[in-house]
Amino acid sequence: MKLSVIILNYNVRYFLELCLKSVVAAIADIDAEIIVVDNNSPDDSCDMIKRLFPTVNLIENKDNSGFSKGNNIGVTHAKGEYLCILNPDTVVAEDTFTKLIQFADSKDNLGIVGCQLIDGKGKFLPESKRNVPTPKVSLQKVLGNTNSYYANEVEVENTGKVDILVGAFMWLKKDVYEYVHGFDEAYFMYGEDIDLSYKVIKAGYDNFYFGDTTVVHFKGESTLRDRKYAKRFYGAMQIFYKKHFKQNAVFNAIVWLGIKLAYVMSKAPEIVETKSERSFIYTKAISQSLEEQLPQPIEITDSIQDKIEKDSMLVYDFNVLKASDVINDMKQKSTQENIVFRFLPKNSKFILGSDSATNRGEVLHF
Structure with a gap:
């Protein structure tokens, strides 16, 4: 089998239905499978899948085990040469997977491939391509300077090597995923995509941003930007720094200060009211x-x-x-x-x- 599309779902039943319908269209001419891992959603996501998508391999977890563990469970069931880790609040184009297969098959040392992501208003999401968030880079981002955080040297519509991809859409070979031991389950949610990207780079593979296909990522469904999000995200970054960077007193103080600043400066989510005429x-x-x-x-x-x-x-x-x-x-x-x-x-x-x-x-x- 060429491709396994793995979707981790939690409580986004209607966005998941739209996502699955787009994926079904995109794998029409590919030897592929769809695996949905549901983290004990309180809505009727699982019933919807059984009714509308009987060929989907549905794995029903008894609890919400987090992003990393949920995807790792999905990978253990995957039969494909390639994996696509995909958020349930996404829409893929009909030729997205075909283009990725052609690109990936042409590379000898392929790590992770990400693509061009846009939000629900059609705007490009800059986290589609990022640099390694060292403490210095992350502190600059907290203070408003994102030039070194995002991989701006690669144009949005182009393709090139980057370090860090986003977990909403990650494409890689299953054997590479297994070689680096997949997502680190120390991360419950947030930061695990940075960690996996960095592990793949450190293992000697090349990560790529592929700008020749675009995927909609509604984003607000899986990433509510409130104070709880800030606490979890910067807590995840603390795990990342402790794991990958050499520790000393000065380093720890900088990391602690950066995380504290980020949390203090985080704001309550703005209520957006759309008024169309x-x-x-x-x-x-x-x-x-x-x-x-x-x-x-x-x-x-x-x-x-x-x-x-x-x-x-x-x-x-x-x-x-x-x-x-x-x-x-x-x-x-x-x-x-x-x-x-x-x-x-x-x-x-x-x-x-x-x-x-x-x-x-x-x-x-x-």
């Missing part, structure tokens, strides 16, 4: 119950339009549109004023979207 729906037909819940007036079209008025909500119907076209359109329109995006998954009765990295997205049923 009209809707554009890319579909052939619309349910009346959905139409009644959308901002008025509504324009319905079955083709993507280039020019959209500001303060608009765009609804993409995956019954008539390809994910790759939707993603490209989001990127093009991301610079327009107050444009928000909603997604209608194929054969579903809900739309969803996310307008902020600090808050959960919106699911609207009809």
Whole structure:
């Protein structure tokens, strides 16, 4: 088998459904499997998978064992030459995996490959490509200087070697994952992707950022940026420093100061209220119950339009549109004023979207 797509899920049932439908389309011509590890979600994620995706290998954990352990469990069941560690709050294009296979097969010393990630408003996520977060680099980031934290030397649409990739999308050979012993389970959530990336680099492999495919990562679903997040994230960074860097009193003081500063400077998440004055729906037909819940007036079209008025909500119907076209359109329109995006998954009765990295997205049923 060529590919195993491993998705660790916790309580994001509707985003997971959209994700799985995009993955199913992307593996249509690939010898691949989908493994979902559910960390004891209180919602009906597992029932949805059994009903809609019977061929998915579903692993139901009895507790929430964290990101690292959950993914490690998934890998033990994987049969693929390649692994794709994928967040449940993502959307992949139809050709994402095909492009990654072609790229990965051409490399002799391949470590981890990451791709271009955009958020729910179509904007590029700079954590898609990062440098090693040494204490000095991390302290500079806390103080507002991100130039040395992100791998800005590689252009967004280009491909090149970078050190650190993000756990929302990680592509690597299963034997490399096993050689470095996978994710370190000392990390419950946050920091484990940095640790795995760094372990792979230290083992002599080359990590790459691959800018030729784009994946939507709604982000707010799995990374609520509140004080609890700050405490967990910088606690994870403390584990990383203790593990990978030589210790001394001065070093420990710098690390402690940086983590303390980051925690103190962290702010409560901003409540984002989106007010759209009209809707554009890319579909052939619309349910009346959905139409009644959308901002008025509504324009319905079955083709993507280039020019959209500001303060608009765009609804993409995956019954008539390809994910790759939707993603490209989001990127093009991301610079327009107050444009928000909603997604209608194929054969579903809900739309969803996310307008902020600090808050959960919106699911609207009809």
